[in-house]
Amino acid sequence: xxxxxxxxxxxxxxxxxxxATPHPEIGESAENVKSFELPGFDHPxxxxxxxxxxxxxxxxxxxxxxxxxxxxxxxxxxxxxxxKGVGNFEEKHPFHDDPYELKSIHIQVVDFFGKRxxxxxxxxxxxxxxxxxxxxxxxxxxxxMRGGSVGMLMILRPKDNSEERWVILTExxxxxxxxxxxxxxxxxxxxxxxxxxxxxxxxxIYEETGLKINREDLVDMTKLALRGSPNPEKLKAAxxxxxxxxxxxxxxxxxxxEKDQLEIASxxxxxxxxxxxxxxxxxxxxxxxxLWKVATRDAKAIVSWALYESLKRAGILDKYGHVxxxxxxxxxxxxxxTVS
Amino acid sequence: xxxxxxxxxxxxxxxxxxxxxxxxxxxxxxKNWFKTLQSNLALQRSDPNHxxxxxxxxxxxxxxxxxxxxxxxxxxMKIHATVxxxxxEYLPGAIFLRGAxxxxxxxxxxxxxxRDSQKEKHVLLTxxxxxxxxxxxxxxxxxxxxDKGTFGGTAAREIEEELGLKIPADELINLSxxxxxxKEEGKAESCPRAMxxxxxxxxxxxxxxxxxxRIPRQQLKEWTGKLTGLREEGEKITLxxxxxxxxxxxxxxxxxxxxxxxxxxxxxxxxxxxx
Numbered sequence: 274x275x276x277x278x279x280x281x282x283x284x285x286x287x288x289x290x291x292x293a294t295p296h297p298e299i300g301e302s303a304e305n306v307k308s309f310e311l312p313g314f315d316h317p318x319x320x321x322x323x324x325x326x327x328x329x330x331x332x333x334x335x336x337x338x339x340x341x342x343x344x345x346x347x348x349x350x351x352x353x354x355x356x357k358g359v360g361n362f363e364e365k366h367p368f369h370d371d372p373y374e375l376k377s378i379h380i381q382v383v384d385f386f387g388k389r390x391x392x393x394x395x396x397x398x399x400x401x402x403x404x405x406x407x408x409x410x411x412x413x414x415x416x417x418m419r420g421g422s423v424g425m426l427m428i429l430r431p432k433d434n435s436e437e438r439w440v441i442l443t444e445x446x447x448x449x450x451x452x453x454x455x456x457x458x459x460x461x462x463x464x465x466x467x468x469x470x471x472x473x474x475x476x477x478i479y480e481e482t483g484l485k486i487n488r489e490d491l492v493d494m495t496k497l498a499l500r501g502s503p504n505p506e507k508l509k510a511a512x513x514x515x516x517x518x519x520x521x522x523x524x525x526x527x528x529x530x531e532k533d534q535l536e537i538a539s540x541x542x543x544x545x546x547x548x549x550x551x552x553x554x555x556x557x558x559x560x561x562x563x564l565w566k567v568a569t570r571d572a573k574a575i576v577s578w579a580l581y582e583s584l585k586r587a588g589i590l591d592k593y594g595h596v597x598x599x600x601x602x603x604x605x606x607x608x609x610x611t612v613s
Numbered sequence: 614x615x616x617x618x619x620x621x622x623x624x625x626x627x628x629x630x631x632x633x634x635x636x637x638x639x640x641x642x643x644k645n646w647f648k649t650l651q652s653n654l655a656l657q658r659s660d661p662n663h664x665x666x667x668x669x670x671x672x673x674x675x676x677x678x679x680x681x682x683x684x685x686x687x688x689x690m691k692i693h694a695t696v697x698x699x700x701x702e703y704l705p706g707a708i709f710l711r712g713a714x715x716x717x718x719x720x721x722x723x724x725x726x727x728r729d730s731q732k733e734k735h736v737l738l739t740x741x742x743x744x745x746x747x748x749x750x751x752x753x754x755x756x757x758x759x760d761k762g763t764f765g766g767t768a769a770r771e772i773e774e775e776l777g778l779k780i781p782a783d784e785l786i787n788l789s790x791x792x793x794x795x796k797e798e799g800k801a802e803s804c805p806r807a808m809x810x811x812x813x814x815x816x817x818x819x820x821x822x823x824x825x826x827r828i829p830r831q832q833l834k835e836w837t838g839k840l841t842g843l844r845e846e847g848e849k850i851t852l853x854x855x856x857x858x859x860x861x862x863x864x865x866x867x868x869x870x871x872x873x874x875x876x877x878x879x880x881x882x883x884x885x886x887x888x
Binding site: 323344351352354355367381382384394397399410412413415417418446447449451452499505506512513514517519521522555565576578579580582583 | 663
């Protein structure tokens with residue numbers, strides 16, 4: 274899923290390490306620190322690598338890693354706004370007089386999933402010049418990088434009863450939460466090339482229920498909620514679960530479909546039977562009214578419930594979950610999400 | 614780099630430089646996560662109906678890959694846990710360990726309205742740089758910790774500085790715990806009653822608290838005016854007041870903000886949250 278290499282146009286292999294600061298946690302001396310310059314900035318931005326990183330990792334792997342490339346672009350955009358000229362009615366950027374700069378990045382950990390990067394952990398040094406009495410000020414720059422994904426609020430409605438709704442949830446082990454049965458709305462990734470939604474949950478849903486999730490049946494709820502909002506930094510039209518520590522963004526989609534009562538009844542029976550031994554992902558079908566109470570721990574679930582309810586109450590979605598005509602548009606406000 | 618066995622278990626742990634065994638075992642995020650995981654893993658064996666009963670998973674090894682300190686104390690850790698069963702199947706074990714924090718839904722309403730009125734409620738939001746998201750003006754629900762009986766942290770300090778508003782613990786309602794029962798039907802697992810932003814890769818959980826305050830209309834007007842005035846040059850964090858009904862529009866990028874709206878709305882409508 275790695276995209277093509279981004280070529281550097283300013284690279285020099287003669288990197289001056291005299292001023293490189295060894296990372297205190299690693300405690301290594303400057304000569305042993307591998308480093309290179311990050312292209313695209315008008316001042317040198319040094320990237321240093323921790324000494325025991327996976328040997329598969331190097332400059333070109335990093336610069337081909339889409340989430341990192343996008344994060345650099347996003348940060349650059351936000352940093353550039355600091356010193357942008359101010360029009361008649363624009364407020365001066367609060368950091369205009371003493372703007373922050375990206376100074377350096379230290380890569381601490383890389384987790385590979387096969388050949389491609391799964392997670393990245395790094396420290397970005399972002400500092401202004403003057404600061405206050407204490408000297409230049411730094412912005413917290415500790416980042417757990419994993420890129421974007423999508424979450425789907427999947428609602429089934431019986432044909433003869435538009436009031437009744439059922440939601441498909443996944444239940445799986447989530448070691449970080451210390452749980453073997455964590456309830457969530459299905460998550461996935463959008464394939465860059467085919468625009469299909471892919472992932473283990475999607476596969477499981479198809480295998481268990483025969484339901485196929487087509488891109489054209491998905492309503493982008495985060496995009497709908499954010500349209501019209503000023504977005505000078507051009508952040509993604511997505512939910513950021515933990516913006517203080519992770520780049521992760523999740524576009525939340527609605528997939529609402531009508532099915533025969535019988536089909537839903539048989540699905541319910543199938544999915545509420547005894548859990549099959551050893552299944553990695555189990556599906557659950559719950560009444561829509563219970564969603565906010567039952568899947569409360571999952572940020573995707575509770576936020577997509579909030580969006581769905583709000584969009585319906587605002588009349589942007591009709592009672593069948595379809596976008597009301599006047600809000601239906603295909604133009605990209607520059608905040609759209611494609612993930613790979 | 615040393616390796617040791619977690620006391621009372623067969624789990625080997627590989628440390629990283631500048632981290633001692635004692636420091637690791639004292640790090641609350643690690644302690645709590647490990648305890649919860651071990652207790653829920655034990656259910657595999659004790660419950661014959663557990664889906665993994667035949668081939669239970671266990672933690673074999675934990676590698677500490679990197680730590681971040683805030684001064685002397687450990688702030689974040691990146692670890693990899695090897696969790697496997699006798700079939701050689703693995704559970705994803707890459708974890709960004711950072712522990713819990715809290716989200717604060719601060720609702721302000723003019724006190725000249727009837728007590729049971731839902732009108733004119735305003736939400737306090739923070740605007741600050743969030744480098745991980747790549748933005749310098751990221752809008753969020755105030756985050757922080759509940760420490761020694763008060764809401765603390767950068768956002769709390771800013772709220773107190775700008776508005777003189779201090780938020781004591783006895784004026785807080787834990788919305789997450791109201792929504793999630795202590796004993797859940799058919800669930801033997803124990804898991805914090807809070808929102809998990811990204812349970813697939815991070816231990817972080819955030820209970821959402823509510824602080825509702827009725828204030829003189831004039832004061833709300835002053836505060837609104839103050840906060841929409843020119844930001845003080847260089848101030849890293851600022852505040853914003855928005856109408857509750859606009860929270861879903863203004864805070865749509867922040868999981869905490871919309872989760873708070875959802876809990877408040879759900880609990881109010883179901884009658885679990887009274888005035």
